Amino acid sequence: xxxxxxxxxxxxxxxxxxxxxxxxxxxxxxxxxxxxxxxxxxxxxxxxxxxxxxxxxxxxxxxxxxxxxxxxxxxxxxxxxxxxxxxxxxxxxxxxxxxxxxxxxxxxxxxxxxxxxxxxxxxxxxxxxxxxxxxxxxxxxxxxxxxxx
Ligand SMILES: CC(C)(COP(=O)(O)OP(=O)(O)OC[C@H]1O[C@@H](n2cnc3c(N)ncnc32)[C@H](O)[C@@H]1OP(=O)(O)O)[C@@H](O)C(=O)NCCC(=O)NCCS
Numbered sequence: 331x332x333x334x335x336x337x338x339x340x341x342x343x344x345x346x347x348x349x350x351x352x353x354x355x356x357x358x359x360x361x362x363x364x365x366x367x368x369x370x371x372x373x374x375x376x377x378x379x380x381x382x383x384x385x386x387x388x389x390x391x392x393x394x395x396x397x398x399x400x401x402x403x404x405x406x407x408x409x410x411x412x413x414x415x416x417x418x419x420x421x422x423x424x425x426x427x428x429x430x431x432x433x434x435x436x437x438x439x440x441x442x443x444x445x446x447x448x449x450x451x452x453x454x455x456x457x458x459x460x461x462x463x464x465x466x467x468x469x470x471x472x473x474x475x476x477x478x479x
Contacts, residue, residue, distance in 0.1 A: 331413075333420045336366050336373040336385065343382040344375070351403035354465045371400070372424050376417055383408050386417040390428060396473070397425050399435040402444070414447050422451070422476070431477050436462060436469040448472050 336344070341363060348356045357365070365371055365387055376384035384404040390397045399421070404413045425433055436459065437444050453472040462469035 331376065331378050331383075331416065333374050333376050333416055336375050338363070338366055340375055340382060341366060344385060347382060347385060347403055347405055348401075350406055355463060357401070365400070372397075372421065372428075374417060374420055374424075376404070376413055384413050384417055386421050388421050388425060388433070390425070390430070395429075395431040397428075397430045397433050399433060402447075409443065415451075418447065418451050426476050432473055432475050434471065434473045436471055438463055439468045439470045445470065445472075448474075 341359070344362055344366070345356075345359055348362065366373055370390050370392060372386075372388040372390055374386050375382055382405075384402075386402040387400045388397050389400045402414060402417060402421075404411075404417075422433070433453075434456075435448065435453070437448065439445075439458070451474065453474040455470055456473045457471040459469040459471065461467075
């Protein structure tokens, strides 16, 4: 099992992962390509024996002290095995190295698996956005302080 930076050659496998994990919210291919090649994001993939099993994309804006988890996913058949934690660990350590004071994100209020992963990693609920997702679900906004922990 290996976490490494994404490469443009991962695009096809990433699109398959995206469509499996986010049936109603998948990024279009052009957005995925942009995210892979965009210099101000940290995009990592988890692979095992050449198989892409997960990914995380952290937006790292220049003028803000808080980074944003834009996407995290683990292939459906591999979920529940703590693989998301491996992506989270690497991503948190990179965010700290880059000097961010915190990380924020939005998650579907009904996405229990993701919310449990975030709570376990010190993220706290800070608000809601009504009807944020294409399926009409509300978003829960969460934040993790990186300075105090
Ligand atoms: C959210 C996600 C990245 C978590 O990764 P993971 O490797 O499955 O994470 P974990 O194994 O640590 O599981 C997280 C929690 O969800 C639970 N869980 C995971 N998959 C589950 C499943 N299929 N059914 C029920 N519970 C599940 C785990 O028991 C765990 O809860 P716990 O901390 O109380 O033990 C992954 O489930 C996923 O890719 N989901 C689809 C994409 C998505 O929703 N991404 C988040 C967008 S904000």
